[in-house]
Amino acid sequence: MDQTAADQDQAEGLADLQSLRSSIDNIDAALIHMLAERFRCTKAVGELKARHAMPPADPAREALQVARLRRLAQEARLDPDFAEKFLAFVIREVIRHHEAAAIDAASGPVATGMARREA
Numbered sequence: 001m002d003q004t005a006a007d008q009d010q011a012e013g014l015a016d017l018q019s020l021r022s023s024i025d026n027i028d029a030a031l032i033h034m035l036a037e038r039f040r041c042t043k044a045v046g047e048l049k050a051r052h053a054m055p056p057a058d059p060a061r062e063a064l065q066v067a068r069l070r071r072l073a074q075e076a077r078l079d080p081d082f083a084e085k086f087l088a089f090v091i092r093e094v095i096r097h098h099e100a101a102a103i104d105a106a107s108g109p110v111a112t113g114m115a116r117r118e119a
């Protein structure tokens, strides 16, 4: 391959890389927005659980979610072990938020500032 052909080959490679990176950036943005929506829902779940004195974690529900996500991952040709680890990572964070919401609810309106707002 002469120098001109090598330069052209590299320019094509760079253009392909840029195009793929642009798709990756779009996908990452979608993932962030989807995660934000999920955490908005789980925040409401955490507040509901705290109000009704329900435990933060629900292992039976998690078992169903793991089985479903592993099946979906397999169908999508994504590593099911990775899908399970990703879900566990997200749920661990959710449970941390639920626990904080339960502590807030248990410490009552004074600690959360409601008494001041209501006065």
Ligand SMILES: O=C(O)C(=O)C[C@]1(C(=O)O)C=C[C@@H](O)C=C1
Pocket: 042, 045, 046, 056, 057, 058, 059, 061, 062, 065, 090, 091, 094, 095, 098
């Ligand atoms: O569905 C619930 O009960 C939740 O609290 C949500 C959620 C989740 O993030 O999907 C989090 C913790 C539970 O252990 C199970 C599921």
